Amino acid sequence: MKKVFFLAAKDIRVLMSDRGNIFWVLGFPLIFAFFFGAIYSDAGDGPSGMKIAVVDEDNSSFSTSYISKLEESDALTVIHLERDQALEQVRKSKIAAAVIIKKGMGDGFEAIFNRDEPKIEIAADPSRKMESGYLQGLLAKAQFEALSGNFTDKNWMQDQVSQWREEIEEANDIDTKDANLYLDLFDSYDNFFNDINDQDLKMGFDGDILNFSQTNLSRESDGPLTPFQITFPQAILWGILGCAATFAISIVKERTSGTFQRLLIGPIGKAHILAGKGAACFITCSFIMCIQYIGAKLFFKMPVGNLSFFVLAYFCTIFCFVGLMMLISTLGRTEQSAGGAGWAIIMIMAMLGGGMMPLYFMPVWLRPFSNFSPVKWGIYALEGAIWRNFSLIEMSTPCLILLAIGLASFLLGVYNLHRQED
DSSP: OHHHHHHHHHHHHHHHTOHHHHIIIIIHHHHHHHHHHHHTTTGGGOOOSEEEEEEESSOOHHHHHHHHHHHHOTTEEEEEOOHHHHHHHHHTTSSSEEEEEOTTGGGOHHHHTOSSSOSEEEEEOTTOHHHHHHHHHHHHHHHHHHHHHHHTOHHHHHHHHHHHHHHHHHOSSSOHHHHHHHHHHHHHHHHHHHHSOHHHHHTTOSSOSSOOOOOOSOOOSSSOOOHHHHHHHHHHHHHHHHHHHHHHHHHHHHHHHTHHHHHHHSSOOHHHHHHHHHHHHHHHHHHHHHHHHHHHHHHSOOOOSOHHHHHHHHHHHHHHHHHHHHHHTTSOSSHHHHHHHHHHHHHHHHHHHTSSSOGGGSOTTTGGGGGGOHHHHHHHHHHHHHTSOOOHHHHHHHHHHHHHHHHHHHHHHHHHHHHHHO
């Protein structure tokens, strides 16, 4: 055990002697955590300042009210253009979308909710699909807010009932019994609007037709969910990935420079050398994680749901990537080939596992492949400890997967190394 310790200490000193290594294994993960935490600090509020053009072909009081509701939204920047100008601006990607209010939208319920001939047309930039989906929600919200004013207008509501009555009376495809039921309903509406005063009618519409309550799923006791809780596992993974790649290249460097063979001359075997490399990588990754954790607590006030589970998650995650480090080091006989193969594998694992973008942004057909990426399971285990409030049973799945991947990779790497050296 003493031999392994001294070999690990030697590798750590070699690592720290290169300033470039210090930046990539220590500085870069901290920059990553701060940068992405700042970017996504307002992600829960959705896009802001989305620039859209509105084309009002209806020019009714309702369309004017509708546009004013859009202009009140902090998420939108509304400009008024003609149809051709608006479409040209979208084509050039100068605005996110053009909202065209067609003639007849202010004619009443039938026009507003007509599914066969929609009165609102959206021309969206195809490269900004996420913004387009968010915009549709804002348009629906503004439509209901504009309608709320009409719902409290007795004259407008009575006009709508009169229109419906005329349509039923003129319809030829409704039998007499059903027609009488509708007419009785409309009579009830008329009596309701004649008897109720304006103040009582408005009591049911305080401003928002749609009102939602929100439930916090984090269930933590140390404080509210912060954006750094969400980005922190990814920052940890990038630090571990960088450290693993650096140590993998160092093994190849020692083999090509003859250091590996000179170490074998002494009273140590290949097992001691490999164990020392793994221990050095594990210690360095642990140091990186501790620095990140302290920085997150001191500077970002990041709460951790379960500290013991966090330690379990970080142990399993580091063990997994130490094993992968050993496997990557055997994929090339030169520093260039091992480094290229290592970073190629790391980038693919990061892209598939959610280290670069959330998994829900990926195409549906590609998401199942994320299960083969240890990055996904590392992030999942760390999230479970930090803010998902996992139980021990729930933590066991990602942790066991990480341990299995690490052990299999380590054994395969040791086998490859023995085969290459013999």
